[in-house]
Amino acid sequence: MEGDSFSYKKAGVDIEAGERMVRNIKDMVRSTFRPEVLTEIGGFAGLFKPNMGRYKEPVFAAATDGVGTKLKLAFMIDKHNTVGIDAVAMCVNDLVVQGAEPLFFLDYLAVGKLEESRSAEIISGVVEGCKMAGCALLGGETAEMPGFYAPGEYDLAGFAVGIVEKEKVITGKNIVPGDILIGLASNGLHSNGFSLVRKILFEHAGLKPEFSPPQLGCSLGEELLRPTFIYVPLVLSLLKEFEIKGIAHITGGGLKLNLPRVFPPNVKGVLHKFSWEIPPIFPFIQELGKVEEEEMYRTFNMGIGMVLVVSPEDSGRVLNRITQSGWKAWEIGSVDDIRGEQAVVEIS
Numbered sequence: 037m038e039g040d041s042f043s044y045k046k047a048g049v050d051i052e053a054g055e056r057m058v059r060n061i062k063d064m065v066r067s068t069f070r071p072e073v074l075t076e077i078g079g080f081a082g083l084f085k086p087n088m089g090r091y092k093e094p095v096f097a098a099a100t101d102g103v104g105t106k107l108k109l110a111f112m113i114d115k116h117n118t119v120g121i122d123a124v125a126m127c128v129n130d131l132v133v134q135g136a137e138p139l140f141f142l143d144y145l146a147v148g149k150l151e152e153s154r155s156a157e158i159i160s161g162v163v164e165g166c167k168m169a170g171c172a173l174l175g176g177e178t179a180e181m182p183g184f185y186a187p188g189e190y191d192l193a194g195f196a197v198g199i200v201e202k203e204k205v206i207t208g209k210n211i212v213p214g215d216i217l218i219g220l221a222s223n224g225l226h227s228n229g230f231s232l233v234r235k236i237l238f239e240h241a242g243l244k245p246e247f248s249p250p251q252l253g254c255s256l257g258e259e260l261l262r263p264t265f266i267y268v269p270l271v272l273s274l275l276k277e278f279e280i281k282g283i284a285h286i287t288g289g290g291l292k293l294n295l296p297r298v299f300p301p302n303v304k305g306v307l308h309k310f311s312w313e314i315p316p317i318f319p320f321i322q323e324l325g326k327v328e329e330e331e332m333y334r335t336f337n338m339g340i341g342m343v344l345v346v347s348p349e350d351s352g353r354v355l356n357r358i359t360q361s362g363w364k365a366w367e368i369g370s371v372d373d374i375r376g377e378q379a380v381v382e383i384s
Contacts, residue, residue: 048182050150057152057178061159068166068173072139075174082174084140086199093202097136101126101287102193105230106260111189113245113257116154119192120161121168122227125264126287127196128169129342132271133283133298135206136198140174141166144193148185150178158192161263168266171196204275208282208298208345213373215281216351217295217305219312221364222341226264228288229335233260236325251316259317267342270361274344278354282345292334292381295343299371299379307369307383314339333383340368 045052058078065077074083088094103122110119120143128138143162145155155178166173185191225233237243237256245257252259267285274280282298295305318339322332332338346354351367358365374380 053150053152057155061156064160064163065173068163070172073172073174084174086139091201095200095202095205097131097134097198097200099127099130100195103227106227107192108234109257109260115261116157117161118261118263120158121165121263123192123194124162124165124169125266126227127194128171128266128268129285131196131198132268133285134200135204135275136200137272138169138171138196138198138268140172141194141196142174143176145190146179146181147190148182148187150180165266169268206280206283209300211281211300211303211345211371213303213371214348215345215371216348216367217369218344218346218351218355219340219366219368220267220342222337222339223265224259224262224315224317226337226341232335233321236321241324249320251320265341270363274354274357278350280344280346284343286337286340286342290334290336291338291340295381296379301379302375303371303379304374305369305381306372307381309383311368312339312366
């Protein structure tokens with residue numbers, strides 16, 4: 037109407053709230069800084085000076101990912117302090133499979149309306165994930181976009197950069213028939229397959245997040261929000277001691293589609309499905325949704341969050357070192373020859 041006075045705040049964007057949030061999280065973010073960080077939070081860009089003297093031919097690795105529709109669970113049960121760990125994990129795990137040490141991470145949080153306490157809760161998870169991975173939270177962006185997201189909803193994504201000596205980049209090119217596949221236990225679903233999970237559990241079966249199936253030992257909400265394991269410290273320690281020929285991060289596409297990504301041509305992976313512990317959430321989903329086994333193994337991690345490919349001579353020592361470090365792991369299969377064909381995975 038004539039005479040109305042408009043402002044950015046009246047349009048739904050509270051600049052002052054954003055500035056307060058940045059001030060309030062500064063100490064939390066600063067706790068992740070490595071010695072190479074040259075800037076404080078709040079600048080236009082973060083500056084990082086890597087120690088190039090450690091490398092002959094340094095190679096930077098970069099990865100980006102989001103939490104996906106797992107966020108819908110956070111909205112449903114109003115718990116937001118773990119999804120930041122997922123955002124970090126999905127990126128840094130992708131770096132370490134190439135042999136790269138994560139250096140820094142940046143987050144992107146987009147909201148319809150900025151709620152300072154909830155945003156700080158989300159960032160606390162990002163901070164925790166960065167500490168687990170040993171990388172700095174170098175910066176980020178919180179975008180307030182009124183009318184773009186439903187009330188109470190947001191999106192969260194991340195970007196990570198790492199570094200590796202060129203001659204130590206893990207490519208999988210040396211993988212040969214007879215090599216052994218070692219599976220590292222997952223922490224449940226991690227951050228993949230949630231569109232199918234929500235369709236089965238909440239739309240089809242009509243369950244609620246507070247429902248506690250006896251076989252899970254906790255509520256569905258607790259189980260589904262378990263944050264993705266961050267494998268970085270474990271894998272970096274193994275790389276100092278052993279030759280790891282290939283590593284696969286088992287994300288969207290499951291074991292069937294992710295493991296072949298590290299294989300050279302003319303080999304296949306043969307997995308023995310009773311050789312590791314499958315967390316009960318997976319058969320629970322499969323039974324309720326009448327999901328075909330093939331679909332399960334190409335959608336979910338099925339209890340294996342990362343796969344290492346090693347020689348038969350090293351497999352026993354690698355497995356012992358992993359279990360001594362407090363992780364669950366199993367010899368889950370081997371590499372076989374399939375001349376003239378593309379790399380695949382068979383599950384028997």
